[in-house]
Structures are given as structure tokens and as C-alpha cells.
Amino acid sequence: MTIKVLAIDDSRTIRSLVRKVMEDAGFHCVCAEDGVEGVNRFAEESPDIVITDINMPNMDGFGVINTIRGGTTNRMVPILVLTTESADHLKARAREAGATGWIVKPFDDETIVSLVRRVTGARG
Amino acid sequence: MSTLNSIRDTFFEECEDLMADLADGLAKMQSGSADPETVNAVFRAVHSVKGGAGAFSLTELVAFSHQFETVLDELRSDRLKLQPELMFTLLRSADHLTVLIEAARDGVDVDAVVTQNSAAALRIWLKPSSDAADAPASASESFSFAAVTLDFGAFDQLNDTPNEPELKHYEIAFQPTATLFSNGHEPALLFGELSRLGTVSSTIDLGELPAWEEFDTTVPFMKWTLKLASTAEIDQVRAVFEFVDGLCKLNIVVAPMPVDQEALQFEASLPPAPAPLPMRQAVAEPIAPVPEKPSPAVKAASVSPQISDQHGPKPTLRVELDRVDRLINAVGELIINQAMIAQRVNEMPVTTDSEVVTYVEDYRLLARDIQEAVMAIRAQPVKPLFQRMSRIVREAADATGKSAQLLAFGEEIEVDKTVIERLADPLTHMIRNAVDHGLESPEDRIKAGKEACGTIRLSAAHRSGRVIISIKDDGAGLNRPKILKIAKDKGLIPQDADLVEADIDSLLFQPGFSTAQKVSNLSGRGVGLDVVRTAVTALGGRVAINSVPGQGTEFTISLPLTLAVMDGMVVSVRGQTMIAPISSIVETIRPALSEVHSVGPSSKYLSILGEFIPIIDVAASLGIAPNTSPSDPPLLLLVESENQSQCALIVDEVHDQRQVVIKGLEHNYRSVQGVSAATVLGNGQIALILDLDAIAFQRSAPEAPAEASPLTKGA
Amino acid sequence: MTAVNDKATPQITEFVAFYSGGQSFSIEISQVREIRRWGPFTSVPHSPTGVLGVMNLRGSVIPIYDLAARLGLAPTPENPRNVIVVVMYGDQTLGLLVESVSEIMSVSNDSIQITPEMRAESGQTPIAGLINTDGGLTQIVDLASIIRARGTAAA
DSSP: OOOOHHHOSHHHHHHHHHHHHHTTOEEEEEEEHHHHHHHHHHHOOSEEEEEEESSSSSSHHHHHHHHHSSSSOOOOOOOOESOOOOHHHHHHHHHHOOSSSESSSOOOOOHHHHHHHHHHHHOO | HHHHHHHHHHHHHHHHHHHHHHHHHHHHHHHHHOOOHHHHHHHHHHHHHHHHHTTTTTTHHHHHHHHHHHHHHHHHTTSSSOOOHHHHHHHHHHHHHHHHHHHHTTTTOEEEHHHHHHHHHHHHSSOOOHHHHHOOOSSSSHHHHHHHHGGGGHHHHHSOOOOSOEEEEEEEEEEEEHHHHHTTTTTTHHHHHHHHEEEEEEEOOOOTTOGGGOOOSSSSSOEEEEEESSSSOHHHHHHHTTTGGTTTTEEEOOOOOOHHHHHHHHHHHSSSSSSTTTHHHHHHHHOOOOOOOOOOHHHHHHHHHHHHHHHHOOOOOOOHHHHHHEEEEHHHHHHHHHHHHHHHHHHSTTTTTTHHHHHEEEEEEEEHHHHHHHHHHHEEEEEHHHHHHHHHHHHHHHHHHHOOOEEEOTTTTTEEHHHHHHHHHHHHHHHHHIIISEEEEEHHHHHHHHSSSEEEEEEEETTTEEEEEEEEEOOOOOHHHHHHHHHHTTTTTTTOOOHHHHHHHHHHGGOOOOOOOOTTTTTTSSOOHHHHHHHHHHOEEEEEEETTTEEEEEEEEEESSSEEEEEEEEEEEETTEEEEEEEEEEEEEOOGGGGGGEETTTEEHHHHHHHHEEEEEHHHHHTSOOOTTTSSSSSSEEETTTTSSSEEEEEEEEEEEEEEEEEEEEEOOOOTEEEEEEEEOOOOOOEEEEEEEHHHHOOOSOOOOGOGGGGGGGO | EEEEEOSSSOOOOEEEEEEEEEEEEEEEEEGGEEEOOOOOOOOTTTOOOOOOOOOOTTEEEEEEHHHHHTTTSOOOOOOOHHHHHHHHTTEEEEEESEEEEEEEEEEEEGGGOOGGGGGGGGGTTSEEEEETTTTTEEEEEHHHHHTTTTTTTTO
């Protein structure tokens, strides 16, 4: 079964990149441009994994994690946080908020694909 | 790779938007109308530039935006107070960021010293402690930043690295908390990951599983003991558990002895990457509270619309410009086709009452609707263009040692995309000019009782189907005696010429005129306002000057809303059909012979209400044989320049008014004096569109009969 | 249609040959977009010698050059049998008024002669080479010099 990825990022560039990398890896990828659209898409799409940015307008990445984890459907979906920060405090905060893991931008294709496989258990 | 290239294009497109957001936010911060969200938005803009730049290994851009972002982060978390000097640094940094983005896009280098200085200016605002801690500041910053990408490379590297190192035996005690599960982790997947490092065996201890009713999600209730035989280093083993650090009790030790036989046998029965254990279900369900009735979908739908209504921009569609232009061309053909049909129908003898006439009229209206809708696609707000101008003002003020600010109005006014693009250079020139020539030095301003800081007002507005862009400074005004003297010295006008103010002002647009006595950084390039006028005219626009001594100078550019169509009056000149733009025409007159006065051998004037207005023969100025029957009172088009000076142009006949599709002459041929463009008439013939301003008001070389015989010229 | 060569492995180029001012000229076929019948055109002020005006080619405004006049020969007399060879030079489209189109020739490159004065850079001389034909010779027109030469630089 094809893995469905929900990518949430306010940057068109990053969305395009994530989508390309995911699709090249044979995953299905849907996108959202901010946290609010992200949680809506999450409810509609029931993705197998969420990749979200932290700094976004309307609702940030922490808000997305809280909303998903605090919901009732698919609440334990793996959530990877995209961050340009390498600072440990942000990782800790993401983990505290309920993120499954994080991806440090700039990412390379293999890293992000192997991470997605790792947390979803997808073969490849 | 073409996909990557197109994402790269996306990045630079997005950067334009981001820089516009940045400029927007900074402007609000500068004017004091910023709220906390403004600073956040500014931060996000820079942050997104950095993120995208990182993806394309644009290290300079990453390094500088990181520095910029760090300062903004201090600001948004209130560790730094906004003050004028900081505001200045932020504006400069935004300028430099634009430079870096453009350089990265065009693949050119930016002087590293400039970037270092800009970064240093930002660094001043960071406390030494934070500087050292999380804002790597030197040029090596980009490298430390980039190194972070390797965080997870360990796994992949491992598979590729030949296994020379010795086999180690790890014993791993792993006891997850409930949070580990609720964060989306799955022990089986962790073990699977571990098995990529080597051979894994595991034993599960369910002994601590509490009674159902005592279930406490905060207490670990299950533990695994894993044995791993691997050549990997312990850090690589730990890295597998990086995400669950703090979400489990974890103890990893290197076992002194080889893994025992029993465990190896166990391993054999365990798939290298185990299928998900039923654990997740068993654990997950009790943790999940009883589902609330409103599902998240419903909940999200009921909450989010309010949010998105507040903040969400109108949905948009990005389309390649080519496609729009194809559509516009097709619509242009449609309009011509409509005109041809209308003309044929009108020529048919029996159609006066026919339904066909109604249908043709409907067709005309529909075609016009389509055309307007299509044109609207190309319309864009002038805001980004105006935003660039505040950077120009800062640069120009710096270069001239003046103090200046730009106030922009009407940024939301929309103009055709091409008009905006082609307006950039003339506008830049005029803005520089306003700072360089218009504004006085701070000392002189204070002497004159003005603020030391000069103001340039840049505004856009709609006026009767055109867009008016005004550049107004509060400087000293034009020095008309000096302009007159320069024009005489340069032989642009006769020594004894006595010109009215408007005509003196127009001298600024004469080729070769430049008032700058000392060559400054800005205007020493031999580029005069004549270039501005040419550029604006090429857009179907006109420039006018209005200046009050001591109070300042205003340049007004009047532009068509679109480049593709215009309202024209169809006229005949010596049997040739031509189009006169209606925007310049005040009225058409057939004067009495007594109102036309001959002055000298060839000049004629029209007297209207006691004023004398020069009469110019369009045919003669275009080099077509002039009218040979001077006794007839000529038919005149009374035209007015933006300077309100009037002129009467002789034509032979005036037909109707109609909308015409503008076709440039330059692409396949070249520009022609007195002609701004061409159009296709209903009969498929081409008609030239007259540049009335050029015909009426290019009188500097008073009479130029040499111009009138082009066929002998250059042969 | 006349094939001109039977030599070993020469490169073949096709040319459109036509008459103008009583002489034969040719243009490489890849530069020719179409051949149109003579039609009315609109004269343009301040045109240099040999520029007749502009015409409508499916919505584009293209200039019409009288090839003979541009080459310094007598201007082509008006005749409804005249044709307009529409050519592309770079991204410019233009029409050349000629008397008639004679043929399309396949020419091997080694049968194209280039005289010393033709070796100048493109745009310097109006004739880029000569081709021997059954009945005589045809001159290869250098479009760059047709467009640029003779006062086209006048503003």
C-alpha cells in the first residue's frame, strides 16, 4: 500500500521539494500551506505520516502537533517536524509537543526518505 | 534535473513574495504600526528564504539569512528592543538579502566584504553570549549549519561502508513510556531500524503490565531486552533511539562476551525487520479516550473557517505567462475579427433593421468583456515596484549624503505586468533624480525652514481610464534660469528664445540635457530624463513636470491600464488611415478661415478665446507630402500635453472612435518617430497609431525639413 | 526542382531561389517561413530606402523590404504577380518583396563559392555566397545586412 504523506509548510519551495522527494520515493504526497489547512487536510486525508514546518502563519507546527495528538482519529500518526534549527531545545520542545522526530533543513533526499520509512515502517 | 530546476524557479519566485512581505513588515515596524504578528511575519519571511536557500546549497544566502533571522528572533522574543538604529540595520539587511537573492538567482557573485559588513552590522545587535551560543557568526557559520544535515546520515552511511571494524555486542534495555506511543513511535520499527545495524535478538518482559483498571499511561509497563551484534559504534546505536530519548528508559552497554547461542537461535526465528507487533493496538486503544462525538473533521471544519477567513488570502492560480499571452493574442485576433465582421455587415445594403446588427453588437460587447477579463489577468499591484523604490531612496540618499524618506501611496493600484516591468528603470531613474537633484542638502533644508530629512512621495492612482504615477519631492523646485542657460549653452534652443515655464521644464526631457554640474555617483552616466520619456512613451504613457520654487517638483507619469488595447480615433492623413489616441485629444475643430493666422513663412496659429495655439501638419511632420490646398480651413485635432500646453494637428478626415489592439513595431522592425505602434483594421490592413505628443511637442529643432524626405536619407 | 550534386558524402542544404531586379538570389530554406502573394501594405514614415512599409501577417506587424532596392538595384516595379518571401532572422519576421520564386534547390556545400569580399562577417556584405546552377548562378542573400544596411540605423 502506498504511504500517504501530508507535508505542511508555508514555503512553496520546501513544499515542492518535499513533494518531489516523496513522489520520487514512490509515496503519495498531499500538501498544506499553513497549520490550519494542515489539520483540515489531516482530517480529510488520514495520511500515514505528517511532515510539518514549525514557523508558519495562522497555526504553527506545535499547534499542528497538539491538534493531531489531541484529536480522536489517527492521533498516533508519526509526525516529523521540519526545522532549520539544530538547537536541542527545539527538538526537545517538538518531542514534548508530541513530534515523532525531526528533519533538519536542508535535508537530502535519502535522509528524509529513510526517515519516513523508518517511522512508518514502510519497506524499501 | 528539470524538476529540481523548476523548484529552484519556484524558490526564486517565492523569494520575491517573501521579500515583499519582508518590506511590508519592516515598513510597518518603521512607522510604528507593527503588532507582534508583524515581527513574526518578518521573521518567517527571512526564515523561509533561509530554508529554501539551504535546499539549493546557496551557502552565502543561508549564512546571511541565518544572521538576519537570529536578530529578528531576538526582537520577536523581546530580548531586543526596536530602536531607530536597529530599524536602520534591518532595512539595510533586507536590501542586502535582496541583493544576495538576485545574485544567487543570476549566478553572479556578491562582494564578500559587503556581505561580511552587512552581517557584522547585524551581529552588533546580538549579545556576546547568544552570539557564541547559537548564532555562529563567522563565515564558517554556513558550514556548521550545513553539517547538521548529516544528523541522520549515519544510517545510510552504514550500509555503504565496508565492514572492516570489529563486531561488537550490545545489550540494550528498553522500556518505553506511554508518551512514546502517543508520539507516534512504534517499538517494532525501532527494532527494525536497529536490525539494519546488525543482527538483533529480543526478549519481552510483560511482567510489569499493570492490571487493566490500574492502567496508568505515565508509568512504563513493559520492557525489552535487545541483543545486537554489529560493527556499528555505540553512537550509531544511540542514534536509532534519538527520537525517543526521554520517552523511554534506555540503557545501552557493550557486552563483554559474544552473544550466546540461545539468542542467536532466537534471532533466526525473528525476521530482520519485524512485522508490526500487535502491541500497538493492544496499547493504543486503552490509551485513547472514548471517541467524542464530533469527529476531528467536523471539529476542524467548524473552527478553522473563521481563522482562514480572517487570514487567508484569496485563492490564486499560478499560470505561466506564456499561456496568458497566448490567450491575449487570441483575444486580440477575436477583437479584430469582430471589427471585420461589423464592417462587412455595415457595408451590406439591407441590414439596417436586421437582427444581424443586434447580433453583431452583442458580439462586440461579448468580445470586449472577454478582453477585459483577460487583461485583468495580467494586472498586478504596483506595490512590489514601489517597495523596491524605498531601497533606491536609501541608496541614493547615502550616495549623496542627503537624508530622505519615501512615502508610498496607492500601492494596491493594478497595472499590466509588462507596464510594471518596463516602468522599473524609468522610475528608478526618476527617484534617484528626485533625491540627487530635487532634494537639498540637510543644511540647506534647515536653512529653508524644512525638516532635514527630505520626503519623496510616490503615489499611484486611477484617473479616467489611465494610471497616474506621481513622484513628488519637497525639495527646492526646478531652477528654471539655470535650465534655460544650460539649454542655450548647449544649443538646444536659440540664444534669444523666450520660453514659458512649461516649455522650460520640458527642456529637461531633451536628449543630451543634464543639469548635474558635478558628476555625482548617481547621474553621471549620461542618462537623462529623455531616456525616461522614451521609455514611458514606449508604454503609451506621457510624463509631465510641475514645479514650485522652494516647495518641490512633481513628475507625473500617465499610463494606459493595459498595453494591449487603447481607445483611438480613426483619422485619414493624405489617404492613409491612422489612429490618434483619444487620451490626448481635447476636441476636433474645423475652424473658420479667419481663426487661422499665418506667422512667418510656414508657421500657422489657431486663435481660440484670444489664445494662439500652434498648428502642426501631421502629414508634414511624418514626412508625407503636405497639403497642397492651403485655402481650405483645415480639420484640426486639438491635443493637450500633460503640461496643459495645447497644439492643433491637421488631419484630412476624422472617421469613428474605436478600440484598437496595439501591435508593436519594434519587434520586427524598429521604432518610428511620430508613431507609437500599429494596429490591424477591420479590413486586415495595418494602421499606424500616432504618437501625438511627439508630433505636437517635439519642437526643439523648430523646423526640420530634412526630416521630411526620408527616402533620400541614408540611401 | 533541380538536384545539383552527385559527389561523395557532401552536406546538402536546401535553398529557395527567386528573381529580384532581374537577377537570381536565394535564401536557405530554414530561414524562409512562407511565400505570400503580393498584397497591400501600409507605408511607414521616415523609412530607409527599400523599406516599403508594414503588412499584417496573421496579426503580426512585419516590415516589407524591396530586396532589389535594398541591394542598390532598381526598385521592383509594382506588379500583382510579385511575391513576398516571409523570412525569419533571429526572432524577427520580415517580408522580402521579389519578382517571382523560381525553385527550391538542394545544394551540396562544396558547390557554394565564397569570394574573398564575402568572407567578411555576417552583416557586412549583402551576398554571402554564390551557387552554380544549370543556367548560371544564384546569389545567397545575407539577411543581416539586408536588415541593417543603408540607413536602418537612422532613428
